[in-house]
Amino acid sequence: DxxxxxxxxxxxxxxxxxxxxxxxxxxxxxxxxxxxxxxxxGPEFLTYFQNEAQLEKSRLLSDRFSAERPKGSFSTxxxxxxxxxxxxxxxxxxxxxxxxxxxxxxxxxxxIL
Amino acid sequence: xxxVTQSQPEMSVQEAETVTLSCTYDTSESDYYLxxxxxxxxxxxxxxxxxxxxKQQNATENRFSVNFQKAAKSFSLKISxxxxxxxxxYFCAYRSALxxxxxxxxxxxxxxxxxx
Numbered sequence: 001d002x003x004x005x006x007x008x009x010x011x012x013x014x015x016x017x018x019x020x021x022x023x024x025x026x027x028x029x030x031x032x033x034x035x036x037x038x039x040x041x042g043p044e045f046l047t048y049f050q051n052e053a054q055l056e057k058s059r060l061l062s063d064r065f066s067a068e069r070p071k072g073s074f075s076t077x078x079x080x081x082x083x084x085x086x087x088x089x090x091x092x093x094x095x096x097x098x099x100x101x102x103x104x105x106x107x108x109x110x111x112i113l
Numbered sequence: 114x115x116x117v118t119q120s121q122p123e124m125s126v127q128e129a130e131t132v133t134l135s136c137t138y139d140t141s142e143s144d145y146y147l148x149x150x151x152x153x154x155x156x157x158x159x160x161x162x163x164x165x166x167x168k169q170q171n172a173t174e175n176r177f178s179v180n181f182q183k184a185a186k187s188f189s190l191k192i193s194x195x196x197x198x199x200x201x202x203y204f205c206a207y208r209s210a211l212x213x214x215x216x217x218x219x220x221x222x223x224x225x226x227x228x229x
Contacts, residue, residue, distance in 0.1 A: 002159075033217075040119075042204045042219030043158075056216065062191070099210075101148065102157040104215065 002026070004105035006092050010112045013082060020078045021108045025094030032075050033102060034059065034067055035091040043091050049075060079110075087112045114214045116169065117207050119220035120216045127228050131178075134190045134223045136205030144210040147188045152222075153201040161203070164188065166210070193227075200227045 005024040013019050025032045028058040030051055035043035046065070047057045051072035063069075064083075079086055089109050093102035114140045126132035138147070149161040164181050164227045171179050174192045192199055202224050208217040 040221070042206070042222050043217075044219070045216045058216070092156075100116075101163055103160070103161045106157045 004070075004092055004094050004103055006090075006105040006108050007052040008021075008108055009106060010109045010111070012113065014113050015082055015084060017082055018078065019071075019081045019082060019110065020076055021090055022074060022076050023092030023105060024074045024090070026103055027093035029096050029103075030072075031068055031095045031097065033093040033095075034077050035093065037107070038087075038092055048076075052083075065095070082110075082112050084112050086110060115142070115145075115207050115209070117205055117218050117220040118148050119205055119223050120167045121223045122221070122227050123224045124196045125225070125226040125228060126192070126199075128195055128197060130136065130195055131191060131193045133226070134205075135176070136188045136190070136220055138186050138207045138218075140186070140207065140209075142209055142211075144211060146167075147179075148206040148208070148217075149177070149179070149188075149190045150204045150206060150219075152198075152204065155192055162190065163211065195227050197227050197229060200225055225227075 007022045013052040034046040038041040046061050047067050049069040064080045067077045087105045091107045093104045095102045118137045139192045145166045147164045150158045151161050154160045162174045162177050180189045202221045202222045205220040
């Protein structure tokens with residue numbers, strides 16, 4: 001396993017801009033998850049995919065957030081019209097199936113100026 | 114809704130000693146999974162140990178072991194023979210065993226410092 005890969009590692013942008021993050025899960029992992037982690041807190045679940053289907057979205061995922069996993073492989077998380085409160089670490093994780101542990105990537109740290 | 118509480122924001126331990134990190138959770142479900150994850154500074158989160166609620170035997174992974182008390186809804190992590198590399202944030206997490214419920218709930222974390 002090469003591990004879960006996230007790109008970019010850091011993103012600095014001005015308030016109001018759109019940003020997109022990418023996550024490449026461990027190959028053959030059907031499930032892919034997005035979390036948000038603010039300083040001093042544990043990760044908070046945002047959404048997850050089973051292959052290409054987005055099966056669950058947290059109420060934290062406002063309409064400015066959209067996630068895709070078009071071919072059941074990599075996933076993208078887009079935030080439109082970014083706000084100061086969006087500043088956080090965005091973590092991606094994958095698992096082989098629902099009963100297996102989730103493996104996390106290094107995360108993308110988003111800073112809103 | 115399930116909640117996970119870690120009541121110790123910070124803990125410290127002397128190298129080679131033993132330390133126990135506390136975690137309690139609240140749920141009405143009978144079947145679920147519990148995890149401890151380790152997050153070193155600026156590094157990715159790593160699974161330390163996992164416990165299935167239906168198993169009475171406490172999970173063990175080398176120097177890491179848990180004390181799972183289902184009735185008390187308690188899930189503490191014991192680190193034996195602490196090493197400098199154990200210094201990190203430790204997160205306790207809960208996940209339902211229901212097929213379509215993949216919402217893993219994390220506690221706020223405990224920062225562990227290991228003193229040489």
